[in-house]
Amino acid sequence: MTLTSSDVTDDATRLSTQPAAVGAAGPSRQLLAPVRRTWRQLTSMRTALLLLFLLALASVPGSFLPQRNINPIKVQEYLAAHTTTGPTLDRLGMFDAFAAPWFAAIYLLLFISLIGCLGPRIRLHAKALRTPPPPVPRVLTRMPASERWETGESADEVLAQARTALNGWRVVQRDGSLSAERGYLRETGNLLFHVSLVALLIGIALGALMGFKGTVLVKEGDGFANAILNYDDITPGRLFTDDRLVPFSFGLQDFRATYADSGAALTFNADLTYKAGVDAPSRPYDLRVNHPLVVGGAKTYLLGHGYAPTVLVRDREGNELEQTVVCLPQGPTVVSTCAIKVYDAAGEQLAFEGIFTPTTIQDPATNRVTSVFPAPNAPALTVLGFRGDLGVDDGRPQSVYQIDKTRLEPIDDGTPHKLVPGATWTMPGGGSITFLDTTEWATFQVTQDPGKLVALIAGTGMVIGLCLSLFVRRRRVWVRVTPSAGGPDGAGRTVVEVAGLARTGAEAFTAEFAGLTGRLRGPVTAPPLTQETT
């Protein structure tokens, strides 16, 4: 026989706190009815399912279009290349897709739905945990698995055996019958999972609102103290205040990189000395990728590195200026571009555009230099000199990495000069530049995320909850014993009826149920009167 769904909605067979399907409610004159209906609709499984799909769908554009939070330059390039569709996409928030209002709307609705659905479910489950398994239904054969047989043992003996067989179950004995249940942890796990989802969102929100991220470039031999003004770039959360910055400082003693023969990077190490506070002692730290420096709630990461050649520039009058210039790497062999500016040169200001090549080769035909390996095995600095006005007097901010050449004249007709360490180019018209040696720089990122721990705990809760929810099996079993008139020999006999219900793993339950009844009936028993395991 088949159980229809209307048979299983009563208390005896309900094994989960899943919200019932929202039916079409009849017309109601109550003012609140539409509100209530909308709420029921919003917290239904169907809505949750729909919103989950919308969430998946809404995540797609952000994965194919460039995103400002990951690569703002790519976004600029995209906008420049797509002048018609670009601005429309931008207006729709497609380049900040995960911060866009439509994305937020979906996940907020989903979480409202989730919280709305969790409340009643937690209450129901708490009640189920306190309520003993329901009494034996009148007609046991209507249950998905049932069996009935007669035995010579007394009713009490059978019930005692049943209790032993149901060891580990929650068993309630009511006269002549047992109700047993197992696997409450399934629902507990499911609720733990969904509650952890809410906690995860809270953790993420905490980090986004109260967190901080800043990056800073430090040359070998230089240092950094954690203060807003010392950063090159910061992204504070909306509720972040400067006094939340953890006080610490570090110096970069040495940066080391090793490479495979192919040029692929093997290791990066930044040897730091740091102080965890103003008065704290100075300690060494080996900062690596995957090995950040942790001081209080602040973590310092190694982000990138590059070369900083030191040059000595003499002006016409012989004044010397030594500079260590940060050069920006342009590719895997770390060909780097440098901008050297001398504001205080006697007479006219001086500037040099430089190309730094760590392992230099020069094409004999074209004289072009390039690098064939990222390590400084044969470093060279190739410079192009300029003289004139650097254009800083009009007060406009200038990038240290770029030279404004509008009021500059090239020296030596713009001929590049390749300098190896120690080499000097004496410029026509006076002055010279000497490439002294090569040092390195590294960029660091400092982050503070007060929601991280909450998120981690929530994540752990999710995994545990899922495992319980997917692997624990909820079952309910009833045993009823009724003394019968007995057989032809007049001896008293007992009719045993057993029935069971499973919400999940129904195939496995057939075997479990057979095992249970087998244990109950013992090795020698009469054949069952009826058997209806399905």
Next chain:
Amino acid sequence: MSNAALAGLSDDLLFLTVVLYAVSMLAFAGEQAARRSRVVAASASQAVLARQAAAARTRAMAGAGGAVTYAKPPAPEAPVVRSSRAGQIGLALAYVGATLHLGSIVTRGFAADRVPWGNMYEFSSAVALTAVVAFLVMVATGRVDRGLGAFVMLPAVLYLGLAGTVLYTAAGPLVPALDSYWIKIHVFAAILSSGAFLLSGVVALLYLLRARHDGQVAAGRVPRFPLSMGASLPAASVLDRVSYAVIAFAFPIWTFAIIAGAIWAESAWGRYWGWDPKETWSFITWVLYAGYLHARATAGFKGTKAAWIGVAAAGALIIDYYVVNIFVVGFHSYA
């Protein structure tokens, strides 16, 4: 043995594996075809009986997958699993193939002196092994009939073939960002769950085929190829259950993989989540599987709709690994 010799051995073992899987697939397909012709012969001679059985089957299907409605199945209209020489050979070859496959992965690890899942080629190979092993375990524990073998080995062969040619990368060291024990945990969990997810995707497709086939039979029509292949497949309710069981196994592992990845990202890049394309597609995959699990518990979405979600989720997984790695550059673009 030198590292170069080990690397060579690993490559040779992979080649042998592909050959064995391919032959195993042919053997399974042979068994399948033999069964199909038996089923067709039976239904041709007893059209009335077949129609009755089909009607019974749709009745059973209506009840399948429900909360507690699992009635006694009607007279077994599904093809009886008969022992066939071809099927046994197919299974044996699959076992040997999986063993060599494991050998190929292990020797690769020794050759490169690290865990053998550091680039797309190694990763794909390990995912394929997981899918094949998951299938063999299901067969060994009696959860599913080995008749599915041809349908599992075919994608495995294609997948491994592509991995070994298009994605092939010589054994070598890892870039610094990958040198962390979290990567071992994260990627291992991702491999386990991905292999299982891909298997469930195949089974969900077979479910759809079988359900469509059953629908046609119930309507009194004779299904044509490719729907006719449905006749020799396990019953739709069985395929549905298998697909669910595999997803239920893989989903917590996938969840864990994402969390481990977030922990790794936090220690390598200073943020645990950044909507990098790779992270985004892992998330989409996760949400779709969550949707699948919900759908199975939501009235009106059981059966065919849930199966389509399972297929879509497996599609998202494939996009996650291949489309994103090859065409979209993100933080993860090392592989």
